Amino acid sequence: MFHRLLASCLPLIPTPVMRRLCARYISGETLTDALDRLEALRDDGYPGVIDLLGEDAADGATADAASAEYLAAVEGISERSLDVYVSIKPTHFGLALDAKACLARFQRVAERCEDLDLRLRVEMEDARYTDATLLLYETLRSTHPSCGIVLQARLHRTPADIAALSDGEHDVRLVKGVYLEPPEVAHTEPAAISDAYIANAEQLLARHARVSFATHDDALVKRLKQVIANAGEETHHELQVLDGVRPSYWPTWRSADHTVRVYVPYGPNWRAYSTRRMRKNPQLFKAVIRSILFGE
């Protein structure tokens, strides 16, 4: 309740103060800011993921502008020879407006990624879009096999979604899920979400998926080490983290034989986007406040 109340006051905070509070999470407003940050991370031994902040494109022109920016990002990554994935939210490319036009925008970016030997990831948004996102992903993957998907352990449906993935190797980022969903569709307790995450991880490794475990939960990372050991030598896996979140853990996780890949968001919409996310998910707001106050 307290965090919900505080989160509703976020729009009152002046932008320069918000900018300072968010500096560790958001690389900046421009593509150059993001590429500079990804280069610095590369120099410290961390490959990256680039994300243009935005969702729910209001019209086709906005979705086209987002896809043009991603195409510029792909060129920038290649020019700087960075090991960086491109990560895109379907509603940012207009999934809620016109699924066909959204697919065409993904295809254009996927084609260029393929030309330049880069990977693209279709992100997962709230449960209203799960079916449409999986369909988009499978269609895209049929012509661009290096595209990957995000699956959310929180959702009850995820084991069935893993079982229904088409034949062949899939590239999956496994997350707990940032969107709070009702108990009819999702686990709501942290322990149940972690147990579901482990079960999903086992299922994905058993079907030889390339898996990115995206989490900052050290207890979960410790359990995953056992899951990976049980799966044997032939697994393709890495850890992924959000820039600025628990950086003191990254060297330990990396030295334990995992690649740690850092997700770098940027864009002019950083303020509206971050405020909306934190208001929708007070747990996220609490995590941010804790890390600012206690430097976690």
Ligand code: FAD
């Ligand atoms: P938690 O138990 O939530 O957190 C573990 C610890 O990390 C806690 O101490 C917590 O305070 C701290 N922490 C976690 N997040 C933050 C934060 N933002 N700021 C400060 N401290 C924090 N979700 C989706 O639904 N769809 C996606 O496409 C998606 N992509 C993602 C990509 C990456 C690379 C990552 C790392 C996460 C992504 N997520 C996505 C978010 C994910 O679903 C979780 O909401 C988020 O990672 C927090 O869960 P956790 O596993 O870190 O565990």
